[in-house]
Amino acid sequence: MSIEIKMPALSPTMEEGTLAKWLVKEGDTVKSGDLLAEIETDKATMEFEAVDEGVIGKITVPEGTDNVKVGTVIAVMAGEGEDVPAAAAPAPTPAPAPAAKTEATPAPTPAPTATSAKANGADTGSRIKASPLAKRLAAEKGVDLASLSGSGPNGRIVKADLDGAKPGAAPAAAAPTPSAPAPAAAPAEHKPVWYDESIPHEEEKLSNIRKTIARRLTESKQTIPHIYLTVDIRLDALLKLRSELNKALEPRGVKLSVNDLLIKALGVALIQTPKCNVTYTGDRLIKYSRADVSVAVSTPTGLITPIIRDAAGVSVSSISTQMKDLAGRAKEGKLQPQEYQGGTASLSNMGMFGIKQFEAVINPPQGMIMAIGAGEKRPYVIDDSLQIATIMSATGSFDHRAIDGADGAELMKTFKALVEAPMGMIA
CATH class of the missing domain: 3.30.559.10 (Chloramphenicol acetyltransferase-like domain)
Incomplete structure (x- = not known):
């Protein structure tokens, strides 16, 4: 019988982590105690060991994936001589039911569908990738970022992509309806921060550890x-x-x-x-x-x-x-x-x-x-x-x-x- 390998809780406070590196590949035979992956938690990068033995049939979460919730199936292990059934792998998150057809931008939903996220350079089913300056200019011009294709690294929307873009009703500005409540505000640490993009610079992705340091120090100074x-x-x-x-x-x-x-x-x-x-x-x-x-x-x-x-x-x-x-x-x-x-x-x-x-x-x-x-x-x-x-x-x-x-x-x-x-x- 196939065995689901799930994102472990490697600390009492861990809710999600980054699957930093796979130490095995599909088809590898593993036994209890073998190292499967390196997981970046909110405090450290830790090695994750197998507790069962079998063959890695399918890796469902690729290495480098951020914000993997604890309990998410990250791989499926097959028993000896057994094929991994396709149903064992986690099904993709279903897209929300489409709204009534109209020429205007659809009413906002709690998160973009997997299709729209992919089309616009977003992390899978999470958010649109855009520079803080591009987000600010889009809000000022009333441009829907979801209607643009990013020319920056990894499909990121930058200032140049807004040149010539036509104003339109952005999802955040759409009139709320009883059936589609506005999504909750993002945590303060995730709000876009303006900076001068004309100054030569590079961007460094925050690690889970750095995010935790920022959150805990903010919490300490604000509450203590x-x-x-x-x-x-x-x-x-x-x-x-x-x-x-x-x-x-x-x-x-x-x-x-x-x-x-x-x-x-x-x-x-x-x-x-x-x-x-x-x-x-x-x-x-x-x-x-x-x-x-x-x-x-x-x-x-x-x-x-x-x-x-x-x-x-x-x-x-x-x-x-x-x-x-x-x-x-x-x-x-x-x-x-x-x-x-x-x-x-x-x-x-x-x-x-x-x-x-x-x-x-x-x-x-x-x-x-x-x-x-x-x-x-x-x-x-x-x-x-x-x-x-x-x-x-x-x-x-x-x-x-x-x-x-x-x-x-x-x-x-x-x-x-x-x-x-x-x-x-x-x-």
Whole structure:
């Protein structure tokens, strides 16, 4: 009996993904555990394994296809010696019933038919491909983009295609009727944005990861009232301890970074200041008894935050080893969902770029994030005398719905004390 292979949900939040690459072809024999495809989720590119054995009879979704919904049949596998029945492949989406014949443009429907989409350079059954400038000019002139053929890359409609185009009732402007309600407005991040096409440029397609980053950061700044608290921290004692620990750990091949020690300090500070180790849910406050610190890592496809579980309870050598492994696999897009989803607070360090101070955006549903600036030699008062010390600025961003300013200040005070007297956090 043939087996349908469906788009998997590779993370709890995944609703759709990009079928980045097929690792098999029609006619290949596969067994359980064999790699079938690379799937780009909202966080990473992951490999998808077969759970059954058989022969790949038909691939129904080609590689490179975007926005494939979870549960969509992407291939059909035949049992040994069995042909794949044609009915096993998913049928194309039926076109909406045609409206009454008229010379005017048809009344709008929730989505274009597969035929009209293909004729006008649209993604299959989704949207018309047109530059933002072409869309704006078409709206101003009353030109129906569906009546044009695109001369741009992959059939994209550009400004030149509107030259000489005759105005007509565009679908979006058609009078609504009780039987054909207007489609819902597109999400804000998909609204066309005007830019000057006369400037030499190139277009880069957004990955699912970049789309998710944009959506989550917009959500965070729009829905979470941020409060920012900054402290200056003397690093000399921590730098000295790091040097001593690295000498002791050298035979084990472990080399601690300053960031490893700051992760430890934040974990301990969260445990000592439990009012900041929380999540606001609207009608409840979730209070965590463990500090799982998400650490911002820059990758070629965007920012991702692998997690150090129980940062307060594990050794700094374990934190260092874990971070090297997690950061390396993050840059290769090889993290598993449980390695980057969750966490109780975040740490983002831009000191290696020479950034003195910045205010980070909270990573929901967490309640706070610590932004670390560069350590630099500065005049500093020590024992009532002005001296030169290595000083770092740290800024905590707190969800003010859940964390009062005084509680956030207490965490910053605790974090500062742990960094300036680091033996207390590793004892």
